[in-house]
Amino acid sequence: MHFLLSCTHVVLLIEDKYQSLTVTKTPHNTPITGEIVLLGTGTSVGVPSIGCGCDVCTSGHPKNQRTRCSVVFGLPAGNLLIDTPPDLRTQLLRENIGIVHSVLFTHEHADHIYGLDDLRLFQFYLGHAVSLYCEEKVEDRIRRSFDYAFPTVEPTHRGAIPKLEFQRISTEPFEVLDTPVIPIRLNHGPRFRVLGFRIGNIAYCTDTNEIPEESWPLLEGLDVLILDALRRKPHVTHFGLDDGVAAAEKVGAGQTIFTHISHDLDHEGTNAQLPDSMELGYDGMRIPLT
Numbered sequence: 050m051h052f053l054l055s056c057t058h059v060v061l062l063i064e065d066k067y068q069s070l071t072v073t074k075t076p077h078n079t080p081i082t083g084e085i086v087l088l089g090t091g092t093s094v095g096v097p098s099i100g101c102g103c104d105v106c107t108s109g110h111p112k113n114q115r116t117r118c119s120v121v122f123g124l125p126a127g128n129l130l131i132d133t134p135p136d137l138r139t140q141l142l143r144e145n146i147g148i149v150h151s152v153l154f155t156h157e158h159a160d161h162i163y164g165l166d167d168l169r170l171f172q173f174y175l176g177h178a179v180s181l182y183c184e185e186k187v188e189d190r191i192r193r194s195f196d197y198a199f200p201t202v203e204p205t206h207r208g209a210i211p212k213l214e215f216q217r218i219s220t221e222p223f224e225v226l227d228t229p230v231i232p233i234r235l236n237h238g239p240r241f242r243v244l245g246f247r248i249g250n251i252a253y254c255t256d257t258n259e260i261p262e263e264s265w266p267l268l269e270g271l272d273v274l275i276l277d278a279l280r281r282k283p284h285v286t287h288f289g290l291d292d293g294v295a296a297a298e299k300v301g302a303g304q305t306i307f308t309h310i311s312h313d314l315d316h317e318g319t320n321a322q323l324p325d326s327m328e329l330g331y332d333g334m335r336i337p338l339t
């Protein structure tokens with residue numbers, strides 16, 4: 050049976066009760082073309098942290114409310130998301146970003162992938178799968194953690210699972226949404242390697258405590274560096290603030306914005322102590338694309 054149902058934003062062509070649908074929906078969306086939005090700037094447990102009564106967690110200051118780390122680039126050809134944290138749904142709703150066209154992954158830790166299911170609606174807006182650009186170890190983790198999204202039998206209905214398509218990346222430059230991306234190898238503690246990404250003159254380098262020698266040249270001439278700074282003291286897998294400031298000074302970007310921040314750093318108090326070209330990021334912060 051074929052019938053056509055339409056309203057302002059929805060056109061459904063339903064072929065029969067159980068078969069796949071050809072569906073087109075227009076997302077309710079505020080365009081972000083020409084800027085990037087820091088969706089989340091918090092460490093893996095978020096700020097406030099559950100059960101914590103410290104001054105930062107209880108401050109109520111909006112810039113001390115930090116969801117898990119992610120950022121979206123408003124490229125001319127679409128919205129490029131980096132990582133799918135557990136807070137992804139609330140982040141996209143908060144910023145009224147109604148569509149994501151492609152996703153890059155820095156690494157496979159829980160705070161960077163466990164919002165993956167929130168990509169489920171985009172198949173209706175895109176009319177195809179969402180491309181996930183990641184290294185092999187990230188794909189392996191996603192396939193194991195989200196095994197239901199890669200079934201061997203057809204799902205009962207479209208939208209039951211996210212529609213995803215992997216694109217393998219390495220440290221070689223590649224293009225996504227017609228835009229060149231330069232991957233930047235970063236160390237995340239003694240045993241874990243992640244990728245940062247440079248797009249134009251902006252680099253996103255979260256979850257790192259060390260920039261390997263071969264990666265420094267990739268950070269030359271930046272307008273904006275977004276860099277990990279977990280807390281004041283050093284940490285085995287993240288830059289502490291002093292180490293982050295030292296790395297940022299060596300990079301020499303026009304502006305450095307710290308992210309992956311714990312409850313150790315109060316937004317206003319920390320910013321007052323940072324060099325002029327450096328500041329803590331905050332959820333919802335917008336930066337022009339250069």
Ligand SMILES: [Zn+2]
Nearest residue numbers: 093158160256
């Ligand atoms: Zn993390």
Ligand SMILES: [Zn+2]
Nearest residue numbers: 101103106312
């Ligand atoms: Zn706290």
Ligand SMILES: [Zn+2]
Nearest residue numbers: 156158237256
């Ligand atoms: Zn991590």
